[in-house]
Amino acid sequence: MNATPKPSQSRASDPRNARHVPHDQAAQGQDVDPLRDPALYFNRELSQLDFNFRVLAQARDAQVPLLERLRYLCISCTNLDEFFEIRAATVRHSQDFGIPPGPDGVAPAEVLKQIHDRAAELVDAQYRCWNEELRPQLNDAGVRILPRDAWNAKQTRWLRDHFCEQILPVLSPLGLDPAHPFPKILNKSLNIVVVLKGKDAFGRTGHLAIVRAPRSLPRIIQIPQEVSGGPSDFVFLSAMLSAFVDELFPGMQVKGAYQFRVTRNSELIVDEEEVENLALALRDELIGRGYLRAMRLEIAEQCPTDIVRTLLVNFDLPENAVYRINGPVNLNRVIQVYDLVQRPDLKYPAFQPRALRDADAMFERVAEGDVLLHHPFDSFAPVLELIKQAAEDPNVLAIKQTLYRTGKDSPIVEQLVQAARNGKDVTVVVELRARFDEEANLGVGDRLQDAGVQVVYGVVGYKTHAKMLLIVRREGRKLRRYVHLGTGNYHSGTTRNYTDFGLITADPDIGNDVDLIFRQLSGLAPAIKLKRLLQSPFTLHAGVLARIDRETKHARAGRPARIIAKMNALNEPQVVRALYTASQAGVQIDLIVRGACTLRPGVPGVSDNIRVRSIVGRFLEHHRVYWFGNDGAPDLFCSSADWLERNLLRRIETGFPILDPDLAARVYDEALANYLADNTNAWALQPDGRYERIAPTEHHMPHSAQLSLLAKLCT
Template sequence: MAKAPNLRDPKWFINRELSQLEFNFRVLAQAKDQSVPLLERLRFLCISSTNVDEFFEIRVSALKHQLGFANGAMIGPDGLSVLETLHRVRTRALELVDAQYELWNKTLRPALRKHGIRFLMRDEWNARQRRWLQTYFEDEISPVLSPLGLDPAHPFPRILNKSLNIIIGLKGKDAFGREGQFAVVRAPRSLPRVIRLPPELSDGSEDFVLLSAILAEFADELFPGMQVKGTWQFRVTRDSELIVDEDDAENLAHALKDELRGRGFARAVRIEVSDQIPKTTLKYLMGNFEVNEDDVYRVHGPVNLNRVIAIYDMVDRPDLKFPKYTPHVQGKIAKSATIFDAIREGDLLLHHPFDSFTPVLDLIRQASIDPGVLAIKQTLYRTGKDSTIVGYLIDAARNGKDVTVVIELRARFDEEANLSLADRLQEAGVQVVYGIVGYKTHAKMLLIVRREPDRLRRYVHLSTGNYHSGTARAYTDLALMTCQPDMGEDVHKMFQQMSALGPEIELKHLLMSPFTLHKGLLERIDREIRNAQAGQPAAIRAKINHLNEVAVIEKLYQASRAGVEIDLIVRGTCALRPGIPNVSERIRVRSVVGRFLEHSRIYWFLNHGHEPELLCASADWLERNLLRRIEACFPLLDPELRARAYDEEIANYLADNQQSWQLDAEGRYHRVEASMDVMPHSAQMSLLSRHCS
């Protein structure tokens, strides 16, 4: 073997932020793909736009915060300073934004028009349409607007994060003799961003107009007697990371509520403006928001591009969408009188969205009314609005069950919803636990204690995804239902660890972050290294969403050098560089982006001489998941379920040559294409055809 290199050399690591941006280029590629139905292509465009918003709100804002330390010289594993990272992010983000608007203007809008779905620009309105829109403005829009002329007595208003705004150039004097220069119109969030024209005005097409166009066209009605010199859209993205000093906060819920009040008006990290805005007007905006030229993104189109997704639900065009499907309900579940009966027959593996989420809802619903059920314990990270599950938990408490719910109040962008859920649950008598100070509770676990004729039995549901009916139709996830005593005892101990004070616990089957998962992962990689060094077959395969934890990457490099064959399916951020001679030449990394968001986490180790080991988890191979969160990693002990999970989530995805991208050593992704002698294979479509009707 060649001389061992320094496996923590920065040149072996890809920058996390740049890798995250690259994922959105792969999402955008779905919007460019002509084999994808047209309205789905529009949806992918809007997803990429929304993802970029969150990237600036969280990642860029964190980088800017770090600029205050050591003058921005903080170095990551990749060796880039904060300042250099921001410069590179700026360059790549500009390319992404330009690609998004070029696709919107030159491809998707014209394609939609050909199918009778038109977004009409101001210069396309005919006289009848303009009259209708003017009436709509006067009756529906103007009454809720609060235009503000800017002068020493009327300073620049507070602008809410990601809200639509119009800055207006004015000339002349108002009724009080005040000289006008600028005014701002904020679009209330109560107003729709996309307005449909009546059918009688559309000549057989479905015509839509953006709110921003209406505000710009009729702005002069808001300033009678003054001349409108120009109108320009703008939108501000703000730092959305909540910072709560948990050690000093006597009550986390109260501290979060205080932080949430100010989130929408935190420091600006980006400003999007019309590309026609004059330099003097832009300079005025930049001064107000205290941003520099590198924070400005000029766009040729709506500044809130993601809002055009509204037409996806506004038009009834199934021919332009993915075909509908009905998730599968497994026969053992369908034939059983109760879900408890089905689980007692043997472990159940659910693969969402191909397997229905209904059995999960049924499990909680039946537990809430079953007289034999004594206790229910559950973690909640994201549940969605008006969650059915929360309703069942409330029913259970009212029916005399002992119900404990661990709610993660700091689930990003769901903090307010989770605070509300916590209040509802507590009012119903549910014991609510907010988790551990300093560690987000990200584990997905449900435990039901049921008295049966011969014993108390624990029923367990463990998942890689959230208890959210909506995402269960859009995300791929794996879930296990079992009543194996050891698994039930492990989950029981984890709930005790989260709700009570005590020492580190010992588990029989589960691995738990921040205690044993990171260590257990490294130990399993070491086992494959030992097997390879002994001349035995050795292999690691994993499907995760993100990878950046330095010790894990270093260990994978060691494994590659030892002869372990490693295949990683990493949807999003990947800091590991594959294919480097003498470092990672036996590591292959691919990303699959398709109709459903790949969300399941599954780790597989060949474990030569024994049964292969397969683990599912709520955790990605990120530093935060492995070291700073409460995570659950669980094995599939049933050989048939283990084989099914490997076939569907590993082998199936490694064979994908339709929606798969290969990562090279330079950090670039290349779309995998089927060769002439290989049949086309889409992992997601294969699972749909296998399981759904």
């Protein structure tokens, strides 16, 4: 392993993070809670950005198959795009509107500066990984992504012909002059700025032109084997545009051609209090999403400074928002090579998820006892089968489900449509504001409504992120509720790549709780009291705090006290302070946090009993599990919610208990103890903000949590 993320700047030693006293408390002379000291908190955005260094480390790990390493590189690039579109854009919004700093005490302007500095380091590392490691190694393995200077005469002829026949007809170059001002540039689109010399047919003197690559063009072009001599030879569209751009300007001299790409704010803001129809308002917002405020400019590193300045002025960007690129500006598009190259020897070995017995009779199977599914190691087919059987079963009267992300051509949507056509009462809560899936979810809502499904577009002001399915079935003279609750989306694709838990149960209390939540979502119901489930924004936050406090009291009374929690991110200040208090009381706390974590572990006297680790491996770690020791009578919840402010306070989420002791033991063993033993894909968060790779020792053999589950559960 030769990739170690560069340490983040320690907040404790940074004078910019001096103790911040809230104005109202200082004015009244109140004592400030020492657990609110900004030095005890990492910045969420910078912590999230650092996660991508851990992803990039997978791309540089020689133990990972070569094409998988390419995939990790592309994931780190795509993640960085989304980071600028959402997280950096949110910080810019805070700066513009004077929103005060968060718990870390760092002002938005300073956060933006640190974001750009740290992102520059990440971009440099990404392109060094591409140019110095992956591209040469892929070339040696027979997968060649050919740069311009490597094209031979035969390849060049074919590429020029292909350009003239397949690409040139769809291009519309725009010369910049008083009649042709700088055009609108679509978010993350590929563009070429061309420097010209000479006059065109109208006598206009050329200077600059913009060539935009339409979305319809593939970003990676495969050269036929009979032309190139190799079965897996590719070129970037950006290289072809730069090489043959002279075909667009006959009679003029091309002095230079430089690719560039702008990343824009993609956070949609709909004033939900002022709209009568959220779906219509969102459709209007989507039209302009690709042209919102610019956040970052990527441009070829050899581009002249005066052209860069021209672009920065047009995009209203500061100097530190430009990233000079030693390679294609859309490096993430090389992911297409992963799918185009059929080389099993360069990819992870295929596996077959474990099948559920008696899945052809799901109601009978669940009536025997709860079913726990651990994806991707357990097949997602039982969930699909449950919905399919519900759609066809004459005894099923009603189906209710939440949909956050479903994927293209979702079999679940098709079964819900069929259920409605079969006379079932079907209600679906479609969350329109699932980021980057808004347009797809609008289409899902339209399709369901056309089939007679009652579609509810969530709750104003709160995203519906809970994963719930409720089936009401007549059995004799009684109605019985069957429920599926999950930590992940109803998306067949992600269930093969994300780690998640799903519980299928006929427990009456859980069924009644889920029914109450659906009625609350679809109607105008008052606050409800749930027996088994925790629900955000009402009881989940308070329930977590109460259980942390209970462990604190156990520790103070000299009883065993332990907390283990696994999630994607952690930043909710009250939860962090409660964990600090628990640590001070002696509670042993292990947190498995994949991405952003604002809690600072290992601070003497504050968090020296807290350990934080991040797992980055073959599958995206996605399940959320909370375990509280409770003096030998542990509480265990799976949830759709991270310990983030938005999830605990501004979303519809659920936390559901695993009541069957054997299944609870499975969750503990597979998702907690197993991951705490990982010493091959685990990173430990240090008090200064660095993540250090955990390695096997002479006393601890190599252990990969994900590989152990593959070996145990799959074939």
